[in-house]
Amino acid sequence: MGTTGKALELLDLFTRVRPQVGLSDIARLSGVNKATCHRLMTELQAYGLVEQVEPTREYRIGPAVLRLAALREETVPYKSIVQPVLAEVTERTGESAHVSMLVGGRVELISFAYALRHGTRVILHDAETLPFHATSSGLAILAHAGPVLQKEVLGRPLPALTPQTETDPVRIRARLEAIRVQGYAESVGAFEHDVHSIAAPVFASQGDCIAALAIAAPATRVTPELRDEMIAAALKGADDLTLKWGGRPPERAALTPIAAY
Amino acid sequence: MGTTGKALELLDLFTRVRPQVGLSDIARLSGVNKATCHRLMTELQAYGLVEQVEPTREYRIGPAVLRLAALREETVPYKSIVQPVLAEVTERTGESAHVSMLVGGRVELISFAYALRHGTRVILHDAETLPFHATSSGLAILAHAGPVLQKEVLGRPLPALTPQTETDPVRIRARLEAIRVQGYAESVGAFEHDVHSIAAPVFASQGDCIAALAIAAPATRVTPELRDEMIAAALKGADDLTLKWGGRPPERAALTPIAAY
DNA sequence: ACCGATGGTTCAAATAATGAACCGACGGCT
DNA sequence: AGCCGTCGGTTCATTATTTGAACCATCGGT
Structure with a gap:
């Protein structure tokens, strides 16, 4: 799997019971190096797939998915x-x-x-x-x-x-x-x-x-x-x-x- | 920008007026090499962010966004x-x-x-x-x-x-x-x-x-x-x-x- | 049968991703 | 206060991945 796949897999860490996750947890849960996680999350964040919530700086699913979902529903x-x-x-x-x-x-x-x-x-x-x-x-x-x-x-x-x-x-x-x-x-x-x-x-x-x-x-x-x-x-x-x-x-x-x- | 960012930017090619795009078009519109596009799209597809529609094999926004959007709406x-x-x-x-x-x-x-x-x-x-x-x-x-x-x-x-x-x-x-x-x-x-x-x-x-x-x-x-x-x-x-x-x-x-x- | 397009593949060269170690800051503890 | 652990984030040499020109096979129209 390529880098993009790994980044996207990080999205799976967010669930209903765990909607927000901190950087260290992301690294632990995914087994990926913390630095790598940080870079990947930054990239996901730039697109809006995730966002950081102050003041803990934990990550959560971002607003971009709303647009994508609306587009998906419009197409299919x-x-x-x-x-x-x-x-x-x-x-x-x-x-x-x-x-x-x-x-x-x-x-x-x-x-x-x-x-x-x-x-x-x-x-x-x-x-x-x-x-x-x-x-x-x-x-x-x-x-x-x-x-x-x-x-x-x-x-x-x-x-x-x-x-x-x-x-x-x-x-x-x-x-x-x-x-x-x-x-x-x-x-x-x-x-x-x-x-x-x-x-x-x-x-x-x-x-x-x-x-x-x-x-x-x-x-x-x-x-x-x-x-x-x-x-x-x-x-x-x-x-x-x-x-x-x-x-x-x-x-x-x-x-x-x-x-x- | 890293590879992930480029992959995600490809998602922006899909709009209401152009909900499905073929591989060559993706390469043309994005200015990215066709082989690269193919690899990136394959990776997005593996996660379900896009899917291919037969028989033209054009790509469109995939079903994964629905789950993500539901999760987003649940968290925020x-x-x-x-x-x-x-x-x-x-x-x-x-x-x-x-x-x-x-x-x-x-x-x-x-x-x-x-x-x-x-x-x-x-x-x-x-x-x-x-x-x-x-x-x-x-x-x-x-x-x-x-x-x-x-x-x-x-x-x-x-x-x-x-x-x-x-x-x-x-x-x-x-x-x-x-x-x-x-x-x-x-x-x-x-x-x-x-x-x-x-x-x-x-x-x-x-x-x-x-x-x-x-x-x-x-x-x-x-x-x-x-x-x-x-x-x-x-x-x-x-x-x-x-x-x-x-x-x-x-x-x-x-x-x-x-x-x- | 041809032409031009399509989606998809190959492989050497170039570039980006990786991760151990590190940093400063914060928040309990004792 | 001072300590300790953990937090999010950064650095940089090593490494592995991405990249893209050229190449196929296939399809649809002429």
């Missing part, structure tokens, strides 16, 4: 396309839904819609990065990803977020195969306890999977009927997105009848 | 702070208002609110970069900026966007002085014909001017009374922002009475 009206689809899905199932994208080798939450029907909901935050192996979205995307990404993801340590998290790469590989066959991914309590989620892949124009639409509900609420409904809604929503996104939804003719069987 | 709720202030300003004056920020040496439109009262409005787009010398926002910011930025901005060519645009650096310098004294900047038809705008500076916690709040109206509609109202509203709104932003609004005690006089 992602959110505006995604929102109505999500709205329909939540309306139909009564459960919360969200869309996450594969960006920079990570699964990132792009947009979500809460169901209003129930008091208990699955709460997610914007700008969150999801683990591949412990979420239905991650699994759905990984199942349709190239072998390179699969190997890389399954090669690194897979933390168990709950007792239900599957952490064995071999067993996950088998699940990915199943996911490809059935067209959707399922995760029960693997990310957070008592969360049952179903995710279906969204494909770009070239047929590569770049996102997933997921529906999540409290596990205790998921009856077989609701589960069927969630699966159908996820597949439908994902295909909607694929279409609006300019891709061609996969043939599910052979699958859907079986599911309905 | 800029827009959510700005919106109510803008709403109040437009409510009070009946004219459109917007806030622009100084980021990376440019004036960028961050947020805006349209007035609903009139049919004719001043239309601006999100993610727009404003010229320093031809907008009240730009002038307000420049007037309170450091000498380095002033010199740099006034040193480069100042295009005349309308016949009313002031392009003489010396005369602009004089205006900046006046703007500092009176506390607000005014621009009549200098950016677009028939647009009269008033802007007041917003200060950060360290006393440096980092943004401006502007009110824009069709010039033909601006009576002396409306103009006074616009000035008062801009100053008030800007000071509000400065406060909520954690800064200390400048003393205007000596000024406001004079305006009301």
